[in-house]
Amino acid sequence: MYERIEECPICTNTDLRNSLICKDYLVSQQSFAISICSSCGLLITNPRPSKETISQFYDSSSYLSHNSDGSLMSRLYSLAQRYTLWYKFRLVKRLAKPGSRLMDYGCGVGQFMQYMQSNKYEVTGIEPSDVGLSKARSKEMLVYQTLSEAKESAAKFDVITLWHVLEHVHDLNTTIKQLKKLLNKDGHVVIAVPNTKSWDAQHYKENWAAYDVPRHLFHFDDENIKMLLKSNRLSFVQKAPLYLDSFYISLLSETHLNNGNKILKSIINGCKSNIYGSRTSQYSSMIYIFQKK
Numbered sequence: 001m002y003e004r005i006e007e008c009p010i011c012t013n014t015d016l017r018n019s020l021i022c023k024d025y026l027v028s029q030q031s032f033a034i035s036i037c038s039s040c041g042l043l044i045t046n047p048r049p050s051k052e053t054i055s056q057f058y059d060s061s062s063y064l065s066h067n068s069d070g071s072l073m074s075r076l077y078s079l080a081q082r083y084t085l086w087y088k089f090r091l092v093k094r095l096a097k098p099g100s101r102l103m104d105y106g107c108g109v110g111q112f113m114q115y116m117q118s119n120k121y122e123v124t125g126i127e128p129s130d131v132g133l134s135k136a137r138s139k140e141m142l143v144y145q146t147l148s149e150a151k152e153s154a155a156k157f158d159v160i161t162l163w164h165v166l167e168h169v170h171d172l173n174t175t176i177k178q179l180k181k182l183l184n185k186d187g188h189v190v191i192a193v194p195n196t197k198s199w200d201a202q203h204y205k206e207n208w209a210a211y212d213v214p215r216h217l218f219h220f221d222d223e224n225i226k227m228l229l230k231s232n233r234l235s236f237v238q239k240a241p242l243y244l245d246s247f248y249i250s251l252l253s254e255t256h257l258n259n260g261n262k263i264l265k266s267i268i269n270g271c272k273s274n275i276y277g278s279r280t281s282q283y284s285s286m287i288y289i290f291q292k293k
């Protein structure tokens, strides 16, 4: 059920060294090793569960749906979610005007799709998990389980978004190539991923919640994600921060550490991470925009 990566998928270097041991706090409570590519610095969960067996490490109840119980935390969470949806919408709107065709790859329960559809975008989603798929379909969204099903419709897309999805993908190059084929000329790919060069990553080390092993298979930084897309002939356009992830990831990391005062500490560390980000452009999570030329 486990497979070992022998070659870096970004730079093909075969010198992969042990870097960290992280624990799966969410589902299995098992430990997983992370290797670092000595050339491009990509961090790789290695060995990792195969494509066929990884679903057992997804607990859809905690991964896909956050129940709203009316508590202050759940209200803050839903406020943060609405802000993030608006922020993503505003970013996509700068790339393609309403009426454009959008694909949300790894759409989960279809929240972003629904938001974009209500803002007059023509949206198609891809979601491999059965739970996500049926929830998104219950919102009357057009969602396919695999890319090959979506390919059957002839029209291409103006923007393809991957919100915290690429780190879950087994075959990075194959997936990017497939997505690129579905993109119109001058179309954009928008990729949000956690950033291993952020303040919170450096602060929490192996307890950084965004390592999220073994669900996160790859852990990127500015350099190697640009290299990955460049080698697939997609041009880097710009990057942008996701400001709220530092608070969320700090809160999850503090929950794992269980040292008390987790809310206060996560607010302080979330702020520290964003201050560090404003100085270095290394935020907890980053959005990267690439273009097919």
Ligand SMILES: [Zn+2]
Binding pocket: 008, 009, 010, 011, 012, 013, 037, 038, 039, 040, 041, 042
């Ligand atoms: Zn590499």
